[in-house]
Amino acid sequence: DRYYIPKICLREVQMGDFIRYHYNGTFKDGKKFDSSYDRGATVAGVVGVGRLITGMDRGLQGMCVNERRHLIVPPHLGYGSIGVAGLIPPDATLYFDVVMLDIWNKNDKLQITTLSKPEHCNRTVENSDFVRYHYNGTLLDGTPFDSSYSKDSTYDTYVGTGWLIKGMDQGLLGMCAGEKRSIIIPPFLAYGEKGYGTVIPPQASLVFSVLLVDFHNPKDGVFLEHLEVPESCKRRAVTGDFVRYHYNGTLMDGTLFDSSYSRNHTYDTYIGKGYIIPGMDQGLQGVCVGERRRVLIPPHLAYGENGGDKIPGSAVLIFDVHIIDFHNPADPVEIETVYRPEGCNVTTRDRDFVRYHYNCSLLDGTKLFSSHDYEKPQEVTLGANKVIEGLNSGLLDMCAGERRVLIIPPHLGHGENGARGVPGSAVLRFEVELISMEEGVPEGYLFIWHGDPPASLYEQMDLNKDAEITAEEFSTFIKTQVAEGKGRLMPSSDPEKVIADMFRNQDRNQDGKITSEELKLKSDEDQEKIHEEL
Numbered sequence: 001d002r003y004y005i006p007k008i009c010l011r012e013v014q015m016g017d018f019i020r021y022h023y024n025g026t027f028k029d030g031k032k033f034d035s036s037y038d039r040g041a042t043v044a045g046v047v048g049v050g051r052l053i054t055g056m057d058r059g060l061q062g063m064c065v066n067e068r069r070h071l072i073v074p075p076h077l078g079y080g081s082i083g084v085a086g087l088i089p090p091d092a093t094l095y096f097d098v099v100m101l102d103i104w105n106k107n108d109k110l111q112i113t114t115l116s117k118p119e120h121c122n123r124t125v126e127n128s129d130f131v132r133y134h135y136n137g138t139l140l141d142g143t144p145f146d147s148s149y150s151k152d153s154t155y156d157t158y159v160g161t162g163w164l165i166k167g168m169d170q171g172l173l174g175m176c177a178g179e180k181r182s183i184i185i186p187p188f189l190a191y192g193e194k195g196y197g198t199v200i201p202p203q204a205s206l207v208f209s210v211l212l213v214d215f216h217n218p219k220d221g222v223f224l225e226h227l228e229v230p231e232s233c234k235r236r237a238v239t240g241d242f243v244r245y246h247y248n249g250t251l252m253d254g255t256l257f258d259s260s261y262s263r264n265h266t267y268d269t270y271i272g273k274g275y276i277i278p279g280m281d282q283g284l285q286g287v288c289v290g291e292r293r294r295v296l297i298p299p300h301l302a303y304g305e306n307g308g309d310k311i312p313g314s315a316v317l318i319f320d321v322h323i324i325d326f327h328n329p330a331d332p333v334e335i336e337t338v339y340r341p342e343g344c345n346v347t348t349r350d351r352d353f354v355r356y357h358y359n360c361s362l363l364d365g366t367k368l369f370s371s372h373d374y375e376k377p378q379e380v381t382l383g384a385n386k387v388i389e390g391l392n393s394g395l396l397d398m399c400a401g402e403r404r405v406l407i408i409p410p411h412l413g414h415g416e417n418g419a420r421g422v423p424g425s426a427v428l429r430f431e432v433e434l435i436s437m438e439e440g441v442p443e444g445y446l447f448i449w450h451g452d453p454p455a456s457l458y459e460q461m462d463l464n465k466d467a468e469i470t471a472e473e474f475s476t477f478i479k480t481q482v483a484e485g486k487g488r489l490m491p492s493s494d495p496e497k498v499i500a501d502m503f504r505n506q507d508r509n510q511d512g513k514i515t516s517e518e519l520k521l522k523s524d525e526d527q528e529k530i531h532e533e534l
Contacts, residue, residue: 001070009064013103015048018187019060020102020203026095033087033094042101044203053078056096063100066141071096101141102205104186110170111184115209121176127160131172131215132314138207140184145199145206154213156314165190168208175212177252177316183208214252214316216298222282223296227320233288239272242410243284243326244425250318257310257317266324268425277302280319287323289363295319325363325427327409333390334407338431344399350383351440353491354395359431363407368421368428377435379493383443388413391430398434406430438491445522446502447478449487458516469514474503 013019020042025034036043045051047060055073063069073094075081083090125131132154137146148155157163159172167185175181185206187193195202237243244266249258260267269275271284279297287293297317299305307313348354355377360369371378380386382395390408398404408428410416418424441448454460461469461477478499481487492498504510508518 001072002067003070004066004068006064006066009067011064011103013047013061013063013100014105015061016105017047018044018102018104018106018203019047019063019100020044020201021060021098021100023099024097026097028093028095042201044102044201053094055094059096060098060100063098063103065100065103068097068099071098102139102203104203104205106188108186110167110186110189111182112171113182115180115182117180118176118178121179124174124176125159125172125212125215126217127173129159129215129217130156130314131159131175132156132213132312133172134211134213136209138209139200140205140207154312159215165206167206171208172210172212175210175215177212177214178254179212181208181210181212183210211253216316218298218300220298220300222279222298222301224283225294225296226291227294228290228292230288230290233291236286236288237271237284237323237326239285240270241272241326241328242268242270242425243287244268244324244423244427245284245287246322246324248320250320251312252316252318266423279317283319284321284323287321287326289323289325291321291323293321293323295321327427329409329411331409331411333393333409333412335394336405336407338403338405339401341399341401344402346437347397347399348382348395348434348437349440350396351381351442353379353381353438353440354398355379355435355437356395357433357435358391361429362423363427363429381440381491383440390428391432394430394432395434398432398437400434400436403431403433406432439488441488441490446490446498446505447487449481450485453521457521458519461514461519467516469519471500471503471512474506474514475499478502 022036022042023034024032024037026032048057050057052060053073055071055077058077059069059071059073071094073096075091075093078092078094079088079090081090083092088094134148134154135146136144136149138144160169162169164172165185167183167189170189171181171183171185185208187203187205190206191200191202191204193202195204200206246260246266247258248256248261250256272281274281277297279301280295282301283293283295283297295318297319299314299316302317303311303313303315305313307315311317357371357377358369359367359372361367380395382392387395388408390412391406393412394404394406394408406429408430410425410427413428414422414424414426416424418426422428458469459465461473463473463476475496478487478489482489489495489498503514506514506519
């Protein structure tokens with residue numbers, strides 16, 4: 001009487017199969033004469049080889065795992081006219097209630113079913129690889145005996161080195177990271193006749209549902225995948241360079257453990273100096289500005305067996321990296337001349353006053369500042385520490401009308417701390433066009449003579465001959481000298497302010513007029529200072 005048949009029956013008992021089953025044995029009146037349940041152990045044996053009573057041999061054939069049957073065995077197929085002394089009387093009809101738990105054959109092989117597999121699989125598990133996987137382990141009838149999920153930790157081990165049962169060693173071969181498999185292991189490739197403790201009976205087939213989280217080989221190096229490389233790559237990063245990059249860090253199963261994007265700040269570091277994990281030190285070698293690269297790092301080049309914050313022990317790490325910029329502390333300003341007018345004889349020098357237009361951006365194209373956003377060009381005296389050092393250098397030796405592209409490393413820009421709108425340690429790109437230039441004066445001077453100054457300077461400056469020079473007289477005299485080409489003012493967008501500063505410097509007592517005792521040439525003042533120091 002097949003009173004329970006499972007909906008799915010992958011296999012039926014045949015002659016010569018090994019089976020495991022539970023049963024209750026009773027007589028017609030319901031009196032129990034034997035029970036595997038009472039002994040606390042299943043019955044294991046081979047069907048059809050005479051080790052069972054004939055009725056049981058026949059009655060078990062064709063059963064599925066988890067099928068339940070009532071078997072009525074007449075005496076001539078049971079213990080016959082002899083019976084079993086003290087247990088089964090002669091000519092007794094026997095009633096068995098049987099549930100089939102396991103079926104296997106010595107010719108069985110491992111049964112592997114792929115439940116899901118990633119679209120991209122560049123590599124599969126081989127012998128000697130170290131694997132991390134999750135699993136649920138059940139007997140063939142569905143009884144669970146172990147699960148890595150309940151321990152909240154993967155099972156981590158080497159494959160093909162004898163650390164696993166043979167069936168699992170074989171069943172993991174050829175898997176991709178992220179693949180799910182069902183692996184049915186016959187007893188002779190599992191725990192065999194002895195079983196394992198109280199959870200796995202002797203001669204038990206095992207079913208493992210496996211999810212391979214990641215794997216690597218101790219001989220692995222860093223694996224690189226170039227996702228996007230700019231067509232123009234004039235320079236590649238080397239040991240000692242300082243790199244700014246964004247990244248997403250994930251485990252092989254896609255779990256995100258860290259991201260620079262979430263902090264809205266690049267990760268900035270030297271490469272090849274040991275400031276970052278060895279795998280990343282290697283993985284960033286040879287990158288271009290703007291490159292996107294995937295860096296696969298085995299644990300022995302990452303956080304090892306102990307792992308780290310949000311990183312399990314022995315985990316393979318994947319970094320998707322976007323290079324924003326890099327530089328070397330020894331880098332000068334990189335100057336590219338886009339256009340230089342013909343017949344360029346006069347070029348800019350330190351102390352010259354220049355007017356120029358510029359666009360400033362990061363190397364990834366992010367626009368920072370532009371003089372075109374204002375009504376007029378930028379104005380500055382070169383060498384007066386009014387602009388960053390790299391821009392000052394890049395504006396030297398330019399002709400009016402010349403256009404340049406300047407790449408300025410941070411040590412000649414805004415340094416580690418950056419500035420308003422400029423990230424720390426950022427490499428800057430300037431597009432500059434020199435509009436005009438005026439010859440400057442030496443540092444510390446507001447006005448210089450083209451020749452020797454007048455012998456009677458004070459008398460010539462005192463226009464109304466009242467023995468004192470007013471601000472108006474001073475201004476008129478200086479403007480006349482400039483107009484006649486006898487001298488020049490420090491270039492400025494406000495000449496009146498320069499003349500006012502000159503007057504204030506000469507009006508020693510600040511009474512609004514200059515006396516003959518107060519008026520001194522700067523060259524004479526400098527000589528007096530040298531004499532005092534001596």
